[in-house]
Amino acid sequence: QEELADKTGLIPGLDVILSYEECIKPILDFVIDITDVPIILDAPTYNVKIKAINYVKEAGIQERIIYNSITPESNNEEYKLLADSKINNFVLLGVESKQWTTQARMKVIDNLIKKAKSSNFARNNFIIDTAVLDVTSLGLAMNAMHEVKKKYGYPVGSGAHNAVDTWRNLKSKFGNIKKYASVVASTITLGAGADFLLYGPVQHAELIYPTVAFIKAAHSQLLFDEARMAPSSHPVFKIG
Secondary structure (H helix, E strand, O other), X not given: XXXXXXXXXXXOOEEEEOOOHHHHHHHHHHHHHHOOOXXXXXXXXXXXXXXXXXXXHHHOOHHHEEEEEXXXXXXXXXXXXXXXXXXXXXXXXXXXOOOOOHHHHHHHHHHHHHHHHOOOOOXXXXXXXXXXXXXXXXXXXXXXXXXXXXXXXXXXXXXXXXXXXXXXXXXXXXXXXXHHHHHHHHHHHHHHOOXXXXXXXXXXXXXXXXXXXXXXXXXXXXXXXXXXXXXXXXXXXXXX
16 A cells, blocks of 8 residues: 555555454554554444543554544543543544435534534544445535535545445446445545545555546646646656
8 A cells, every 4th residue: 555655646544443442452553563654543332442542642642543533423521532632633424314415414514523623632633524324325425525625624535435335236236346346436536525535445455546546647737727736746747
């Protein structure tokens, strides 16, 4: 992934999933030791989240961490621990599964931002995950990306590969094309203004990095409309 990032001019990150409490220290210690890229701290259960936050503070690695994620289910204890931990960077996950409209999703995101900004975090560095759960939610998530950027200017993105992971009849109807479909699902969000992609298994990096770099290179020409030019580190100067 890091080699591909160097080739393409894209910025990598590593989504580290901590499935249970006993793995927190060995996995984080290992990852911190082998890479300098930002670490997206991803814990699926509340108890593991709390232990992971405490270990980040104990190990003094707050600057390396992007906390994934603050959700509508996050309680006051979680907010307080995050404030005390001095973690600087947070994913706010705009999950909404009742009304399934852009307006409802934006209301959830508005509330998350309001709560997070009032929680005395070390820094209010927020990136907004507009929450892709399945195929039909991908369109809503993309629309919400546009709305969030227009209203707040925060970086936006999603785990759009979830749309493909929940596509039940993909293999039976179309064969073994899941990784290619995942790349498509991820990269189409760039058209909605996505700033980051949670693209799934790291094995997909060999496809996702060149594809994203190609799209970014195509978009770079739009800077001329603003009398600007892409910097030398931009993918347009890396992939030719």
